[in-house]
Amino acid sequence: MTRTVELELATPGVDAQGQPARVPLAASDLGGEHLLLNMGPQHPATHGVLRLVVELDGETVVRCIPHVGYLHSGFEKLGEYRHYNQIVPLTDRTDYLSPMSNNVGMALAAEKLMGIEITPRCTVLRVIACEMSRIISHMVWLGTTSIDLGAFTPFLWAFQERERIYNLQEMWTGARLTTSLTRVGGLMADIPDGFVEKLRDFTATFPNTLNEIDRVLTRNAVWAGRTQGVGVMTAAEAINYSLSGPMLRASGVPWDVRKDRPYLGYETYDFEVPVGEHGDVYDRYLVRLEECHQSNKILQQALARLPDGPINVDDPRVILPPKSRAMSDMEAMIFHFKQVMEGVKAPVGEAYVGIENPKGELGNYFVSDGSAKPVRWRIRPPSFINLSALSKMAEGHLLSDLVAINASVDIVMGEVDR
Amino acid sequence: MIPGVLRETVARDGERVVYVERERLLEAMTWLKQTPGQDYDYLVDVTAVEFRDRERPLEVVYFLRSLTRKADLRVKVELDAAGELAVDSVWGLWHGADWLEREVFDMFGITFRGHPDLRRILMWETYAEGFPLRKDFPLRGRFSRAEQVRQALNANPEAHYSLDELSIADAWGDLPDDMRERLKRGERGVVPE
Numbered sequence: 001m002t003r004t005v006e007l008e009l010a011t012p013g014v015d016a017q018g019q020p021a022r023v024p025l026a027a028s029d030l031g032g033e034h035l036l037l038n039m040g041p042q043h044p045a046t047h048g049v050l051r052l053v054v055e056l057d058g059e060t061v062v063r064c065i066p067h068v069g070y071l072h073s074g075f076e077k078l079g080e081y082r083h084y085n086q087i088v089p090l091t092d093r094t095d096y097l098s099p100m101s102n103n104v105g106m107a108l109a110a111e112k113l114m115g116i117e118i119t120p121r122c123t124v125l126r127v128i129a130c131e132m133s134r135i136i137s138h139m140v141w142l143g144t145t146s147i148d149l150g151a152f153t154p155f156l157w158a159f160q161e162r163e164r165i166y167n168l169q170e171m172w173t174g175a176r177l178t179t180s181l182t183r184v185g186g187l188m189a190d191i192p193d194g195f196v197e198k199l200r201d202f203t204a205t206f207p208n209t210l211n212e213i214d215r216v217l218t219r220n221a222v223w224a225g226r227t228q229g230v231g232v233m234t235a236a237e238a239i240n241y242s243l244s245g246p247m248l249r250a251s252g253v254p255w256d257v258r259k260d261r262p263y264l265g266y267e268t269y270d271f272e273v274p275v276g277e278h279g280d281v282y283d284r285y286l287v288r289l290e291e292c293h294q295s296n297k298i299l300q301q302a303l304a305r306l307p308d309g310p311i312n313v314d315d316p317r318v319i320l321p322p323k324s325r326a327m328s329d330m331e332a333m334i335f336h337f338k339q340v341m342e343g344v345k346a347p348v349g350e351a352y353v354g355i356e357n358p359k360g361e362l363g364n365y366f367v368s369d370g371s372a373k374p375v376r377w378r379i380r381p382p383s384f385i386n387l388s389a390l391s392k393m394a395e396g397h398l399l400s401d402l403v404a405i406n407a408s409v410d411i412v413m414g415e416v417d418r
Numbered sequence: 419m420i421p422g423v424l425r426e427t428v429a430r431d432g433e434r435v436v437y438v439e440r441e442r443l444l445e446a447m448t449w450l451k452q453t454p455g456q457d458y459d460y461l462v463d464v465t466a467v468e469f470r471d472r473e474r475p476l477e478v479v480y481f482l483r484s485l486t487r488k489a490d491l492r493v494k495v496e497l498d499a500a501g502e503l504a505v506d507s508v509w510g511l512w513h514g515a516d517w518l519e520r521e522v523f524d525m526f527g528i529t530f531r532g533h534p535d536l537r538r539i540l541m542w543e544t545y546a547e548g549f550p551l552r553k554d555f556p557l558r559g560r561f562s563r564a565e566q567v568r569q570a571l572n573a574n575p576e577a578h579y580s581l582d583e584l585s586i587a588d589a590w591g592d593l594p595d596d597m598r599e600r601l602k603r604g605e606r607g608v609v610p611e
Contacts, residue, residue: 036587053583065583069540076525077550081557112431239485242461242514253485260488349430352481352492354462363481367467375470376551380463380481388517417540 034062037399041070045148045403048413050387052406054399061402064394066387071417079377083343084110084184087377092178094379095415097140098133098358099179100169105355107182108263109364113351114344116185116318121309125191127264127302128199129181130355131295132169135206136162137358137410138288138295142213145285145407149226154213161209164202171195184344185319186312196303203300210292217285227281231393231405234279241389244382245360246287247409251279257356269298281408288410318344343372359383359410379418383411421445435492443495444506450482450491451511458482458491461512464519466526468499468553478505478528497528507533525551537580544577574600 040051049070055063075090082090087110091102104126111118118126143158166176172191173179181188217223233243238251248255256273258266274290276283312319320339321332346368354363360382367376386409394402422442427435438446450458462481469476475496482491497503507530509515519530520539527549530536537543541550547560559566576584576597584601587593593601 034586034590036583036590036592053579055583055586063586065580067578069542072540074550077555077557115430239460240513242512242518255485261490347430350435350467351429351431352433353431361462363463365463365465365479365481367469369470376465376467378463378465384517384521385463385514388514392513 039402041067046406047144047411048416050406050411050413050416052390052402054394054402056399059398059400061394061397061399064391064402066390068384068387068413068416071413073418075418076377076379079374081373083372084346084374085344087374088182089178089180091379092180093414094381094418095137095357095359095362095383095412096177097412098137099177100129100173100181101133101355101357102362103180103182104130104264105353105357105362106364107184108355109351109353109366110184110346112353113346113349113366113368114184114318115347116313116315118186118313119310120307121190122186122311123264124302124306125187125311126182127266127269128299128306130264131298131302132165132199134295134358135292135299136165138292139165141288141358141407141410142285145404146217146223148403148407149223151217151220151223154216157209157213161206168195168199168202171198183312183319185315186310190311196306199299200303203296203303206296207293210289210296214289218289224282226401226404227285227408229278230281230397230401231408232278232280233389233393237389237392238279241392242385243360243389244385245356245358245410246284246291247360247386247389249274250276250283250287252277257354257361261354263353263355269301271298281404284408284410345370345372346374354380357382359412359415360386379415381415381418383409384416384418387411387416421449429492433490433492435494437494437496440495440497440505443493444508446493447480447482447508447511450493457484457486458489460485461508461514461518462490464508464515464522466522466528466551468526468551470553472499472553475499476503476526476528478522480508503527504529504531506531507536509533525549527552535582542577543580544573574605576601 035056037054037056038051039054040046041049046052051067051070053065053067054061075094078090079087087106088103091106092099095102139158139162143155146154169179170176172195173181173188233251235252238248238253243251252275254273254275259273271294274287274294276287316335321336325332326336348368348370350365350367352363352365354361361380362382363380365378365380366374369375390406390409393405397405420436420438422439422445424437424439429435450456460483462483465479467477467479475498478495478497480493482493495505497505505528507515507519509519509532517539519533520536522528523530523536524538524540538545548555584593588598
């Protein structure tokens with residue numbers, strides 16, 4: 001598949017037709033010896049403790065065998081020994097680049113299992129949390145990927161924007177990374193005074209940064225040359241490999257959980273789902289960049305419609321009473337005691353809720369036997385499943401392209417290894 | 419009618435759950451994927467569940483989705499913990515099952531027949547403590563921290579590579595002699611006392 005991109009910079013990397021000039025893929029039999037190269041687990045371009053064993057023919061990747069598990073912490077096992085609200089902090093540490101939306105995903109699954117309806121204000125606040133997470137996660141992706149490919153400036157711009165969201169997260173939850181925002185049936189806290197104004201400021205200026213990044217990368221000959229036609233997954237392959245999120249949409253499959261299996265009232269927001277057509281690294285970049293614009297739009301709509309009212313459901317069996325009442329009112333103290341000591345009991349059964357996380361579809365699957373601790377807590381880890389297609393995508397490309405492909409998957413090892 | 423279906427229920431989240439005979443799993447999955455009107459072309463997840471009640475069988479759970487029909491389906495296979503823990507691999511239908519089935523194998527010890535590369539994935543390949551997500555596996559693991567450190571420090575270099583990778587290195591004459599000797603003797607991983 002060929003395409004023409006109008007390039008702004010005249011560089012030696014472009015041929016006469018304005019197409020980025022690429023080294024042709026080498027024929028498999030150069031006659032030389034193959035080399036087994038070990039890359040990682042401590043390597044800046046593997047985005048964490050990922051280890052790739054690569055069989056090379058010259059500079060061409062013949063096979064790439066990923067080794068994961070260096071960050072395995074047994075979260076799913078730990079979850080079987082915890083009350084539902086005690087599981088929330090574990091979710092912070094899975095995909096630690098978007099902790100708030102992990103919290104939301106877990107809480108939604110627990111609420112589905114228990115049949116709890118959350119309040120309108122809580123719903124909108126959770127949407128805000130999810131979209132803020134999407135922006136910071138995509139900013140990290142953009143920054144680190146551009147560094148991997150040799151561009152340093154977008155990294156600084158992206159991390160500056162991320163910093164502004166992190167300040168908002170700190171304002172809301174008191175933590176920048178380990179937010180533990182949600183509780184079963186609500187949130188740990190309402191947003192503080194001044195939060196709405198600050199977030200509104202952010203949404204007003206954030207598109208400027210995105211446009212700057214767009215200007216410096218999208219029509220940049222080096223960027224286009226390093227990313228176009230690299231790591232291509234066709235739509236059929238992407239479906240067959242169970243890819244999700246931007247990886248799936250860049251291949252031209254318009255599946256977005258927010259649109260196709262709406263949760264948190266996403267069907268009432270006006271936003272577009274960007275879809276690529278070539279399924280290469282460049283299209284994944286375009287999809288993620290546009291998703292930031294759309295998230296910004298959703299944030300603005302959510303701020304405009306944010307209703308007043310309680311953030312927690314009115315059920316003393318699920319939500320802890322305020323501390324002042326627990327210390328003065330007998331009934332509230334009993335509920336407080338029962339919840340802390342026994343936890344919230346879930347009915348027998350199972351529930352799966354998938355949400356559109358920045359990396360892809362994050363699923364939380366709870367199986368309960370009627371006690372306060374789940375029998376099984378399964379996280380469907382989007383970057384684990386997206387990473388499993390890495391060997392397929394890297395075959396036949398140059399070693400330097402493997403770095404670009406690996407970056408385009410947008411992995412976070414805390415979630416891959418859990 | 420799904421081949422080999424035993425019974426059907428509805429989960430608490432409203433999804434349809436179908437229990438399938440173990441021996442006819444692959445037949446049922448092929449039917450679900452290829453029959454017009456079913457079109458379950460996307461594998462969302464594969465996992466397993468062991469209950470605290472020891473009498474209940476283990477379940478292998480497949481989350482299927484039809485992207486065109488926007489419909490989900492959960493397919494379950496029950497395995498008796500006392501019997502053989504093995505089912506057919508669905509890798510041939512969905513390549514996404516590759517790592518998912520490896521993870522279930524790693525965590526529960528369930529074998530997937532016909533999987534092209536069934537190795538441990540999150541735990542290292544020479545891990546000897548058992549299967550972490552089984553209920554009889556203690557939360558803190560079976561070996562002490564001291565024993566784990568001792569094994570990690572004493573491991574031979576070849577323990578960090580899969581046999582596949584070692585055979586690639588061997589094919590191009592890159593394997594050190596002492597490593598070849600140890601591999602020939604069937605030793606891999608921990609240095610004997």
